[in-house]
Amino acid sequence: MKKIFSLLLILFQPLLSSFTLVGEGVRGKVFQHTQEDGKTIAIKTYHNKQELEEKYGVEDLSNVFAEDGTSFKAVHAYNVSQQLDHPAILKIYAIKNKIEANGQVHTCLEMEYVEGKTLLITEPASQSLDQAVKNALTLINALQYGFTQNLIYIDLWPGNIMFDQEDALKLIDIEDFFSLDLFLDDPQANRQNIHREFLQRVIKALVKILACAPLSEENIHALGELLVAVLVPYGDKIDQPVTSDSAALFMTLLDDLHEVISGLNR
Ligand SMILES: Nc1ncnc2c1ncn2[C@@H]1O[C@H](COP(=O)(O)OP(=O)(O)O)[C@@H](O)[C@H]1O
Numbered sequence: 001m002k003k004i005f006s007l008l009l010i011l012f013q014p015l016l017s018s019f020t021l022v023g024e025g026v027r028g029k030v031f032q033h034t035q036e037d038g039k040t041i042a043i044k045t046y047h048n049k050q051e052l053e054e055k056y057g058v059e060d061l062s063n064v065f066a067e068d069g070t071s072f073k074a075v076h077a078y079n080v081s082q083q084l085d086h087p088a089i090l091k092i093y094a095i096k097n098k099i100e101a102n103g104q105v106h107t108c109l110e111m112e113y114v115e116g117k118t119l120l121i122t123e124p125a126s127q128s129l130d131q132a133v134k135n136a137l138t139l140i141n142a143l144q145y146g147f148t149q150n151l152i153y154i155d156l157w158p159g160n161i162m163f164d165q166e167d168a169l170k171l172i173d174i175e176d177f178f179s180l181d182l183f184l185d186d187p188q189a190n191r192q193n194i195h196r197e198f199l200q201r202v203i204k205a206l207v208k209i210l211a212c213a214p215l216s217e218e219n220i221h222a223l224g225e226l227l228v229a230v231l232v233p234y235g236d237k238i239d240q241p242v243t244s245d246s247a248a249l250f251m252t253l254l255d256d257l258h259e260v261i262s263g264l265n266r
């Protein structure tokens, strides 16, 4: 009997293990899945109406779901991803609505799978200085690339940055890219606060990325210089009315960061 069970387990193992839960966020669950063609992908399943009501008690969900239950966030993520083609920005392959046996709809994104972990749980001093500097520069490059597509990444935090098996950086959660126009043309939005908050997030993330390397006294000094080099002129800029195009301003500031970080492991 025991043998039969083992045999059944072996036979059904591929089915059972074909969807492995690899992460969970506020918006849904992420599974690893190996397709029939052997390619491993990630599938992000967004919470549906019923789950959101149960989990967060949100009642008016007309801004969150279309009438057929499609998640607007997932649609936004998919549309934005079509404008982005950068090695450090997660690729989204497809958007699908999965209808459960009970009739509930789940919107899913099929995405590039990152075998690795987020910056949130990466141990300090676990990467080489070369790699950490490379990752800091990669992040700057990805954000600058976003601006060239008129997109700003608004939820930059360690939970949305992953490192693969080679310790290379990948920005996940593509729905956090928004059109710069949408964001900055909002009459309610305070442009200076947006600038300040964005830069604060970038600097926090860069410092955390650089702390992935064992930092010597010399490097820590360079990090201090980085903060001064960037924040001092930035302070001047935000005290003046912002006349320049926002994307150009972000680019200049990212260039400054780029320059200081490039000098870090020389
Ligand atoms: N493409 C991926 N490959 C591997 N793991 C992923 C991928 N995308 C997300 N994850 C894992 O799932 C978690 C939640 O994903 P995320 O997209 O940030 O969800 P949320 O939108 O809810 O914040 C991440 O912290 C990460 O651990």
Ligand SMILES: [Mg+2]
Pocket: 025, 159, 160, 173
């Ligand atoms: Mg996230």
